[in-house]
Amino acid sequence: MTTIDREHCIRLDQQDPLRPLRDQFALPQGVIYLDGNSLGARPRAAAARAAQVVAEEWGDGLIRSWNTAGWFDLPQRLGNKLAPLVGAGHDEVVVTDTTSINLFKVLAAALRVQQTRDPARKVIVSEASNFPTDLYIAQGLADLLQQGYSLRLVNSPAEIDTAVGADTAVLMLTHVNYKTGEMLDMAGLTELAHARGALTVWDLCHSAGAVPVDLKAAGADYAIGCTYKYLNGGPGSPAFVWVAPALRDAFWQPLSGWWGHAAPFAMDPQYRPVEGVRRFLCGTQPVTSLAMVECGLDIFAQTSMQVLRAKSLLLTDLFIDLVEARCGHHPLTLVTPREHARRGSQVSLEHPEGYAVVQALIERGVIGDYREPRIARFGFTPLYTSFAEVWDAVEILRDVLDSGAYRDARFQTRGQVT
Amino acid sequence: MTTIDREHCIRLDQQDPLRPLRDQFALPQGVIYLDGNSLGARPRAAAARAAQVVAEEWGDGLIRSWNTAGWFDLPQRLGNKLAPLVGAGHDEVVVTDTTSINLFKVLAAALRVQQTRDPARKVIVSEASNFPTDLYIAQGLADLLQQGYSLRLVNSPAEIDTAVGADTAVLMLTHVNYKTGEMLDMAGLTELAHARGALTVWDLCHSAGAVPVDLKAAGADYAIGCTYKYLNGGPGSPAFVWVAPALRDAFWQPLSGWWGHAAPFAMDPQYRPVEGVRRFLCGTQPVTSLAMVECGLDIFAQTSMQVLRAKSLLLTDLFIDLVEARCGHHPLTLVTPREHARRGSQVSLEHPEGYAVVQALIERGVIGDYREPRIARFGFTPLYTSFAEVWDAVEILRDVLDSGAYRDARFQTRGQVT
Numbered sequence: 001m002t003t004i005d006r007e008h009c010i011r012l013d014q015q016d017p018l019r020p021l022r023d024q025f026a027l028p029q030g031v032i033y034l035d036g037n038s039l040g041a042r043p044r045a046a047a048a049r050a051a052q053v054v055a056e057e058w059g060d061g062l063i064r065s066w067n068t069a070g071w072f073d074l075p076q077r078l079g080n081k082l083a084p085l086v087g088a089g090h091d092e093v094v095v096t097d098t099t100s101i102n103l104f105k106v107l108a109a110a111l112r113v114q115q116t117r118d119p120a121r122k123v124i125v126s127e128a129s130n131f132p133t134d135l136y137i138a139q140g141l142a143d144l145l146q147q148g149y150s151l152r153l154v155n156s157p158a159e160i161d162t163a164v165g166a167d168t169a170v171l172m173l174t175h176v177n178y179k180t181g182e183m184l185d186m187a188g189l190t191e192l193a194h195a196r197g198a199l200t201v202w203d204l205c206h207s208a209g210a211v212p213v214d215l216k217a218a219g220a221d222y223a224i225g226c227t228y229k230y231l232n233g234g235p236g237s238p239a240f241v242w243v244a245p246a247l248r249d250a251f252w253q254p255l256s257g258w259w260g261h262a263a264p265f266a267m268d269p270q271y272r273p274v275e276g277v278r279r280f281l282c283g284t285q286p287v288t289s290l291a292m293v294e295c296g297l298d299i300f301a302q303t304s305m306q307v308l309r310a311k312s313l314l315l316t317d318l319f320i321d322l323v324e325a326r327c328g329h330h331p332l333t334l335v336t337p338r339e340h341a342r343r344g345s346q347v348s349l350e351h352p353e354g355y356a357v358v359q360a361l362i363e364r365g366v367i368g369d370y371r372e373p374r375i376a377r378f379g380f381t382p383l384y385t386s387f388a389e390v391w392d393a394v395e396i397l398r399d400v401l402d403s404g405a406y407r408d409a410r411f412q413t414r415g416q417v418t
Numbered sequence: 419m420t421t422i423d424r425e426h427c428i429r430l431d432q433q434d435p436l437r438p439l440r441d442q443f444a445l446p447q448g449v450i451y452l453d454g455n456s457l458g459a460r461p462r463a464a465a466a467r468a469a470q471v472v473a474e475e476w477g478d479g480l481i482r483s484w485n486t487a488g489w490f491d492l493p494q495r496l497g498n499k500l501a502p503l504v505g506a507g508h509d510e511v512v513v514t515d516t517t518s519i520n521l522f523k524v525l526a527a528a529l530r531v532q533q534t535r536d537p538a539r540k541v542i543v544s545e546a547s548n549f550p551t552d553l554y555i556a557q558g559l560a561d562l563l564q565q566g567y568s569l570r571l572v573n574s575p576a577e578i579d580t581a582v583g584a585d586t587a588v589l590m591l592t593h594v595n596y597k598t599g600e601m602l603d604m605a606g607l608t609e610l611a612h613a614r615g616a617l618t619v620w621d622l623c624h625s626a627g628a629v630p631v632d633l634k635a636a637g638a639d640y641a642i643g644c645t646y647k648y649l650n651g652g653p654g655s656p657a658f659v660w661v662a663p664a665l666r667d668a669f670w671q672p673l674s675g676w677w678g679h680a681a682p683f684a685m686d687p688q689y690r691p692v693e694g695v696r697r698f699l700c701g702t703q704p705v706t707s708l709a710m711v712e713c714g715l716d717i718f719a720q721t722s723m724q725v726l727r728a729k730s731l732l733l734t735d736l737f738i739d740l741v742e743a744r745c746g747h748h749p750l751t752l753v754t755p756r757e758h759a760r761r762g763s764q765v766s767l768e769h770p771e772g773y774a775v776v777q778a779l780i781e782r783g784v785i786g787d788y789r790e791p792r793i794a795r796f797g798f799t800p801l802y803t804s805f806a807e808v809w810d811a812v813e814i815l816r817d818v819l820d821s822g823a824y825r826d827a828r829f830q831t832r833g834q835v836t
Contacts, residue, residue, distance in 0.1 A: 028478045042477040059460040060446045063453045098701025100675030133676035136689035140674035235705035256558035257518035258551035271554035283516030287653035289704030
């Protein structure tokens with residue numbers, strides 16, 4: 001530990017094979033951005049792509065662009081670019097709607113499969129610490145169905161083993177926890193669920209583009225996730241959805257809009273789902289926001305999740321080591337697991353004044369974010385985070401803590417935090 | 419009729435109070451755009467707004483823009499700008515998700531209300547000629563609920579009277595038919611439905627920004643619609659949703675994502691809907707596509723739906739008159755009602771070779787579109803369509819028909835048509 005200094009970090013950057021990719025992002029001056037786990041930074045190409053969609057495709061092409069600019073095919077074409085990042089195959093993923101909406105689709109689909117296999121299975125098992133919208137969507141669906149469906153929440157991953165039983169329809173988990181950064185064992189938990197007769201739904205919001213994911217090797221059944229965090233798709237860019245090929249032919253989902261119809265322009269009054277992955281589609285998609293997703297995916301195509309993971313672990317290890325070495329005299333508790341196999345690409349630290357510490361850091365240009373209770377989150381995105389930035393962020397954190405700057409009244413007022 | 423010539427049309431344009439607004443749209447050279455009922459033209463301001471969202475708000479502001487750029491408030495702020503166009507009040511509308519998704523929300527909400535009022539009401543009545551996605555969504559919801567819910571389709575508006583009865587939960591209608599351009603009597607049909615104990619859901623996709631709509635005066639219960647047609651929000655821009663204030667406090671909807679929670683950042687594992695209109699929200703919205711909706715709404719704020727309606731009727735009257743006067747020797751049948759009270763802002767013509775005629779027109783720069791079977795649709799958008807364009811479009815139609823140009827083989831092949 002004692003040998004690490006800023007020069008060492010600069011040398012790590014010089015040796016970093018991903019260093020050229022940072023130049024493909026437009027990062028503002030004076031900011032160390034450690035919140036790519038909430039909203040990814042902007043690929044430089046996104047500005048030109050948006051301008052092209054708005055000025056040329058919409059403005060000049062008008063209605064013709066649905067065909068000539070390939071707007072109709074965007075969900076599937078982008079899905080095919082995203083698929084390798086999560087271990088999915090060609091024509092198995094579409095980019096569409098929101099994570100919440102896609103979760104509703106796959107949860108309803110999974111419950112329908114169980115209804116034919118074993119109608120007594122009416123429980124969705126999840127973690128109380130799952131991202132809330134996942135729980136809300138499960139609650140909304142159970143409330144809508146009104147046939148004894150319910151949500152069972154466990155307080156830690158260790159409780160999953162006893163919570164999944166003969167009454168369980170679906171084990172619904174987020175692969176990397178948004179708050180703690182803890183990564184679950186996707187293959188192991190999927191095997192556990194299957195052994196008990198349950199299906200699995202995996203939320204990859206904090207995994208896609210952050211850690212290697214192999215849905216097919218894990219034997220997963222359904223997955224959803226967002227594109228605006230590690231995938232750098234832009235604010236609120238549409239989400240993605242995947243179903244295992246074995247389930248796809250029997251796949252039914254209730255948000256049966258015209259984009260999922262076998263012949264959308266035949267104007268048939270009867271819904272007849274298209275074969276394959278487009279069955280996940282519902283209504284007309286927000287083209288400008290959707291098109292920009294490609295700019296982020298095109299950067300991923302220049303590297304591999306293995307290379308990214310190697311750097312991600314170096315970054316998070318470095319951050320943890322430096323915080324412990326240089327801020328160890330402050331009441332900071334590491335929330336994120338130390339074990340690599342259980343760590344995503346973020347580090348969460350608990351501090352009694354976590355909210356104020358995060359605000360003070362933001363004022364000094366170190367952008368992380370805050371999550372209840374008392375947790376400061378720092379996301380490390382190997383495509384653009386440098387080792388020198390990790391050093392500088394920890395030095396600024398140390399100064400904020402040593403100086404007591406975070407105690408200033410203006411950092412105490414709770415505003416809306418994303 | 420005999421006195422109408424191109425000079426007359428040019429004089430109408432000179433007298434048109436809406437003429438200055440056309441300059442606020444970026445219309446391509448060499449095109450007469452009569453498809454604003456499918457995808458509205460681009461407000462010039464949209465390019466700068468998109469660039470601002472992408473470069474400044476996303477690129478420089480990064481995560482901070484959720485608050486500093488007002489991204490969180492966009493659905494409600496845009497809803498308030500849209501509300502006056504459809505006779506809704508302040509804080510009664512949000513712009514979010516897609517028309518299909520919003521329809522699912524309000525249909526589920528309406529069925530839930532009926533479940534408490536009169537559980538025997540399990541039929542959704544609609545028209546077989548309704549836009550298919552509306553029917554598909556109703557089918558998907560009925561299939562999901564599996565408790566005897568069903569969809570009953572009538573073949574003409576005249577059949578609605580007998581179709582709505584003691585078993586009817588919801589009368590679900592599109593105010594202006596996408597294919598025929600026929601406008602229904604919203605107040606009369608709502609009164610009919612209420613007299614029989616049914617609730618109403620109105621799809622305003624071809625009404626919002628096209629014709630005056632007064633949801634509250636009509637006593638309507640729920641409404642949804644899109645922003646990318648007459649409202650010029652951009653390709654696939656998010657849709658809107660409204661519920662009558664009397665129903666709003668009891669309003670429940672199953673797509674209960676975190677954006678509809680009373681305290682979205684408290685990370686409460688239990689869904690607790692916010693009071694008021696934000697209860698319609700579900701997941702994170704596509705900000706770039708959403709933000710551009712404002713550019714179209716800002717143009718509407720410079721005029722009124724009454725002024726727009728007056729010009730719309732002049733345009734469609736002129737088109738019908740000219741087609742009959744100058745193309746009357748061809749097998750064209752007027753599908754759209756002649757009566758003003760039953761006409762939206764489009765004119766549909768049936769021709770035995772309707773598909774090929776539309777393709778031949780598009781090649782000559784007159785962009786309308788085709789709908790099965792044999793229908794050529796022409797949308798008239800008073801914000802930017804000129805009277806001289808109506809004259810020129812009819813002359814080109816006459817030439818296409820007189821010359822038989824549409825019989826060319828290249829116009830016969832069916833491609834994807836939006």
